[in-house]
Amino acid sequence: MDKLLESQPGWVDSLSETRSALARLSTAERVADVLRTHLIEGRILPGTRLSEDTIAGALAVSRNTLREAFRLLAHERLLVHELNRGVFVRQLTVDDVIDLYRVRRILECSAVRATAQYTPGAVARVRAAVHEGETAARDGGWQQVGTANMHFHLALAALSGSPRVNELMHQLLAELRLVFHVMARPQQFHEPYLGDNARICGLVEAREGERAAAALADYLDRAEQQLVHAFTAG
Known part of the structure; x- marks a missing residue:
């Protein structure tokens, strides 16, 4: 059964909070970025039908702008348009999981190996994401732990110093968060x-890039196996 947007009012309300950021530049790219961030943070579930009127009203943008944002996100494989039914958040498959992890190994492991590209600010963001996750866990906020984990992997990719890698990681992790919903016990x-x-993070701070990359590769292997198992078992 489709998950209607109206059944998840919390994330719609949070869209309204981004109006000030959109006020200066209400472009389709910026709207797409807001929606992508909501996907990364797990606020919008796979299968959710997205209402043009409701979202355009929450963001105070035109329907034409919103439609262009939808097209951008559909190109990123985050949304799908179903004829005579509307726009929906995509529901991924086990093949998507395998491909996402294949690309993540290339991007993230390469980034942590590139110690010459590290900046103090980039390393600090990795540590900040670790603290974010630990704090959320102490508070019992496992949804927030998942969001902190997204921030951690974004920070690892950002060690590369490449804006293009950062952009691609945002897209990949938005897709990945749609996969995480298959895990019944977060x-x-x-x-x-x-x-x-x-x-x-400790290895990154010590600039031991090869050891960090090896640890990360093992980490990604285990996570992929868990998600594939969850998909096939379900």
Whole structure:
């Protein structure tokens, strides 16, 4: 059964909070970025039908602008348009999971190896994401732990110093967050990786890029296996 936008009012309300950021530049790209961020943070579920009127009203943008944003996100494989039914958040397959992790290994492991590209600010963002996840776990906010994990991997990719890598990682992780919803017990899934994140962060801070990349590759292998199992078991 489709998950109607109206059944998840919380994330629609949070769209209204972005109006000030859109006020100066209400472009389709910026609207797409707002929606992509909501997907990365797990606020919009796979299968959700997106109402043009409701979202355009929440963001105070035109329907034409919103439609162009939808087209951009559909190109990124985050949304699908179903004839005579509307626009929906995409529901991924096990093949999508395998391909996402294939690309993540290329981007993230290469980024952590490139120690010559590290900047103090980029390394600090990795540590900040680790702290974010640990704080959310202490508070029992496992949805927030998942969001912090997204921030951690974005920060790892950002070690490369490449705006193009950053952009691609945002797209990949928005897709990945749609995959995470298959895990029925988020604490059981996310909790073991908190320690891994801290260890990889320590290696990054020590500029031991090869060891960090090896630890990350093992990490990604385990996460992929868990998600593939969840998809096939379901």
